[in-house]
Amino acid sequence: MTMTMTSYALSSSSFCRNSRIPAISSRVHPHLNVSNKLTLSSPQFLNAGVRLRGLSVPGKFPNAKLRVRCEKEDTIKGETEDEAERFARRESTMPDRFRHLTKEAPDTPVRWPWFIALAFLVYAWRAVLFELSNWRNAVFAIVRFLGDLSKFALALVFHFIGDPITSLIALVETAIYSVRAFYSGIVAYTPVRELTTVILLASSVLAIGEAVAPNSISKQPYVVTLAGLVGYAAVQGYISEPFFWTVLVGMYGYSRLVKKRDDVTSALPSAAVLAGVGEPWVRVVAIAGYLALAMYHNSTKKSSSEEEEGQIVRKAPPVPLLAAALAIGVRLAAKWAGYRHLTWMIV
Template sequence: MEKGQGKRDDVFDDGERGESTMPERFRYLTKEAPDPPVKWPWFVALGFLTYAWRAVLFELGNWKRGVIAIIGFVGYLLKLLLAGVFHFIGDPITSLIRCIETAIYTFQAFYSGIVRSAPIPELTLIIMLASAVLAIGEAAAPNSVRSQSFLLSISGLIGYAAVRNYISEPLFWTLLLGLYAFSRFVKKRDDVTSALPAAAVLTAIGEPWVRVLVMVSYLALAISYHSKQLAKGKEEAEVVTADTSSRVPVPLLGAALAIGIHVAAKWAGYRHLTWMLV
């Protein structure tokens, strides 16, 4: 009985199981018909999407009103701050414009004064005498000019203020004494280097007898200092060469620039008149 069942299973396994006995002319009725697309769920989903988008727009409208309120509050705070600045400081824009205009007018007046009546012989003499003092100091104490260019600039400004009567004579001498004390006792420099700013400005703007006295005194100080260095055996073996990268002191540069501007303006005016006549 088991053998017969095995035979039947073999028959079905060979492909005989599951074969339909329906005639061929009715086989087309058993084909699966395609389902028609259902459209009504899309309308339902569209309705939900419309409602959700309406809620989003409503929330965005609330956020918009909140942002506008915050911006208005910040603008009010800025207006209040600006009002406080105007009340306690004044109009900063107007003050800045006035400062700029004052600076421009001052520069124009200064430039016009240089072009009209720059004392060329006096400026030339100032450059020569100050350069001689600087050369004496540099020969006695190398790097005495480059090591204190800031103090030399300050001394030049002090001398200009004294010439223009911006400061009194006692204050002028006090400031020069302060420069010497700062260089000698704070920076711990030698006497020649410390006295160089005061000597240069006194030689440049002093009376003729003051110039002679200062130059002779400074030369004697430089010779004495150099002799002491030689006696102590502290002479440097290497000769200090001129440093081409060192800058000219600002006062001397300003005097030279004033001479150049005056000469250039006079030359330009002369050439302009010559071209007009030609």
């Protein structure tokens, strides 16, 4: 019976190792002999039996009382063990106050799986690039096909009407380059003094004509413009001198015979051109002759002829004089801009 109680006390101590039972720990444990058989001395055995009989009725195991005692001690200490930690530690007998020293150190992070993932990522990215390259090649093929198709259509058009299109393109290109060269010539080589002289002399002739025959310029603007173009062509050498005189005589005859205008109005374009672009002696002769003609016409003019003139429809300077003035302005503006630009560069 006493052997049964001793084994029960030992099993109860294994159930609650953290609790301290003085009767068993101080009395039974020091007298245990670890060998093939468990032996106890008779006095200590009797004392242990007496103490164990005070715990419960002989023959019944005090599991409930021991469990309540363990739970009370855990509650007093304020510690609740984790089931996963209890399962991991199994039958550990280390006291709770030392268990924080046995925390497992964190493992070194494992990095080699990332290399496997990186390999898959590289493979996937290469697959994406390969697919994108296929799409790019397809788009380029479509663009090349459309380009070849447009070239074929253009070749088909040029096969039938290629010469007119080529001539038109050449004409437009020549016109553009001519305008550009003309503007560059105006900016760089406009003779400001000569053009000023031309404007003054031609304006004096036009003023004489307007004073004697009002609206003589506004009645024939196209003839005056043509006379200015003929004078410019003669100065630049585009037409010969005989042709120049022929055109001037033709303009006078057109105004006098076809349009039935008076002598002063008919001779106004030719006299203005000769006064503007002719030689010095030609200018003197043209201005003097036109002034004499105007004085004679004014002396023989009847009073009734003054009422025959209609209302003034247009009051604008002649186009040739306006173009000359514009050329002078462009030249002076370009020269001033170049001077200011050089000044800023020097400063």
